[in-house]
Amino acid sequence: MDQFFFGFIDIDNRTILNIDGDKSGNVIANQIDLGNVATINVLDGGGLVVNNDTKYSGNSSKINVWGFFETNNLTISGGGQTELNVFGNAQVTVKEDVLITGDSKMFFGGDSNVLIEGDVEVRGTQSGLTLGDNNTTKIDGDIRLVGGGTMTVKDSAELDVDGNLSVDGNSKFVATNTAQVFICGDRPIGNQTDSSGKVRAEITLFCDETNPLNPVPCATYSGCRILPVEISSLEAQYLNQSRSTKITWSTTKEWESSHFEIERSLQGVNFEKIGEVNAAGWSNILMDYAFEDDKLPLGSANILYRIKQVDFNGNFHYSKVLSVRITGVEFTSGVWRAYPNPSRDNQLRINLLDRSQYDDVAITFRLIHPSAQTQAMAVRSESEMNEQLSQMITRIPKGVFVVEIQWGQKVEHIKVLKQ
Numbered sequence: 001m002d003q004f005f006f007g008f009i010d011i012d013n014r015t016i017l018n019i020d021g022d023k024s025g026n027v028i029a030n031q032i033d034l035g036n037v038a039t040i041n042v043l044d045g046g047g048l049v050v051n052n053d054t055k056y057s058g059n060s061s062k063i064n065v066w067g068f069f070e071t072n073n074l075t076i077s078g079g080g081q082t083e084l085n086v087f088g089n090a091q092v093t094v095k096e097d098v099l100i101t102g103d104s105k106m107f108f109g110g111d112s113n114v115l116i117e118g119d120v121e122v123r124g125t126q127s128g129l130t131l132g133d134n135n136t137t138k139i140d141g142d143i144r145l146v147g148g149g150t151m152t153v154k155d156s157a158e159l160d161v162d163g164n165l166s167v168d169g170n171s172k173f174v175a176t177n178t179a180q181v182f183i184c185g186d187r188p189i190g191n192q193t194d195s196s197g198k199v200r201a202e203i204t205l206f207c208d209e210t211n212p213l214n215p216v217p218c219a220t221y222s223g224c225r226i227l228p229v230e231i232s233s234l235e236a237q238y239l240n241q242s243r244s245t246k247i248t249w250s251t252t253k254e255w256e257s258s259h260f261e262i263e264r265s266l267q268g269v270n271f272e273k274i275g276e277v278n279a280a281g282w283s284n285i286l287m288d289y290a291f292e293d294d295k296l297p298l299g300s301a302n303i304l305y306r307i308k309q310v311d312f313n314g315n316f317h318y319s320k321v322l323s324v325r326i327t328g329v330e331f332t333s334g335v336w337r338a339y340p341n342p343s344r345d346n347q348l349r350i351n352l353l354d355r356s357q358y359d360d361v362a363i364t365f366r367l368i369h370p371s372a373q374t375q376a377m378a379v380r381s382e383s384e385m386n387e388q389l390s391q392m393i394t395r396i397p398k399g400v401f402v403v404e405i406q407w408g409q410k411v412e413h414i415k416v417l418k419q
Contacts, residue, residue, distance in 0.1 A: 011038040013058070019046040019067070026068070026302050034061035042067045044088055049302065057082065057102070065090045065112075068265075068304075070323065073118075077101040086112045086135070089270065091304065093321060094118070097141070100127045100149070108157070109133040115320050116140065119163070122149030125170070131157035131179070138320065139163070142185065145171035153179040161185070162224075175221050184224030228255040229279070229309045229317070232286070236305050236322040242362060243409055244294040245324050247305055254283040261308040262291045266301060279309070294364065295376060298411055300328040332357060332412045338403055342417040348393050349386045350403065350414075361408045367392055369401040393418070 009027075011017055013035035019027050019042045026047035034040065034056040040063045042048045047068040054071040056063075059080035063069070066088040073096045076082050082104040086092055090112040097118035100106055103126040108114050111134045119141035122129050125148030131137055135157045142163035145151055148170040153159050157179045164185035167173050173188075175181050234249040247262060257279035263271040274295070280287050296303070303326060307319040335357040336350055350365075352358055363385055366376040374392045379385045385405075396418060403414045 021045045075099040076104040079103045108135040180220040258312045265304040338414045364406045
């Protein structure tokens with residue numbers, strides 16, 4: 001996996017930067033700046049990681065995300081429709097706060113997932129944040145709508161807020177269609193007036209923007225959703241010696257919890273299941289869980305993980321997304337040999353030639369043929385590898401194949417001819 005590092009990305013006026021890819025690399029920058037009418041498009045398969053804060057204020061400047069975008073604080077404050085737009089299956093993580101001011105807008109749509117680990121403030125009569133389509137947004141902190149700022153949750157979007165929602169008298173919060181809003185902290189009841197008759201917080205809830213009385217399922221606006229499982233901690237750590245990622249999590253309560261599915265994405269798009277751990281079912285005590293991902297890509301990468309908690313009835317909930325950066329392996333030659341080569345009568349052994357390159361760590365190996373390949377096998381020694389190899393080679397057709405051997409941070413490929 002390729003990583004492209006830049007200290008500072010400066011997009012000139014009326015310039016468009018497209019970041020694409022095959023979901024196998026990221027553009028990583030310490031800081032970015034956009035001029036007037038400048039645009040960054042993070043396309044499907046592309047990734048942009050900003051190690052520090054992202055701030056842009058150029059008139060009509062935009063960041064459009066279809067892929068993966070991660071930053072610390074995020075501030076947009078320009079005029080003339082300065083925007084952040086999230087589409088498709090995008091994955092966006094803001095590790096601290098979001099501030100929207102001036103004539104600036106954010107739109108989260110498509111089937112995207114957005115995680116904001118801090119607060120969100122929308123400030124000013126021309127500023128706004130809209131969640132639409134099937135977007136899911138999780139905010140760990142508070143939402144503050146100040147000075148006329150507007151937030152809208154529509155279509156089938158879902159908003160989960162761990163903190164409070166505050167709406168001043170000039171601001172507005174709207175939930176419409178079949179959107180769902182869950183506020184765990186304080187939230188205004190809506191449209192209450194003070195002693196002078198002035199509305200203190202405008203909260204508008206209805207089913208259809210054109211016909212509020214239409215008898216269809218309406219928007220949900222309620223307190224903290226009671227989940228069947230409460231996850232108290234979730235961490236992912238890269239283990240350099242074994243070249244694996246260890247994911248650990250704990251629960252303080254479980255009710256009708258069937259299992260946990262561990263999902264991984266190499267770019268933040270198209271998560272895939274890589275493992276499963278059985279849950280306790282019912283529990284009111286601290287339960288600890290762990291899973292180790294030892295089938296990492298060979299190149300350096302920024303890998304995303306999340307936990308899918310599944311109930312006995314099939315309902316499920318996703319955890320927050322964790323990001324782990326791994327280092328690439330060193331390709332070697334001549335550390336191991338395969339014999340006899342050519343191989344006859346399914347006879348094949350692996351022998352260590354350069355013992356200075358191997359320090360008794362776990363070995364993972366597999367056989368790769370153009371028309372077939374074996375599952376990777378983890379062993380602790382050369383002798384154990386040869387024992388498994390005698391069985392695996394019977395499943396490989398005749399012709400040229402490759403023995404792939406991984407240990408620590410190293411990998412070697414050996415070509416073998418099977419006759």
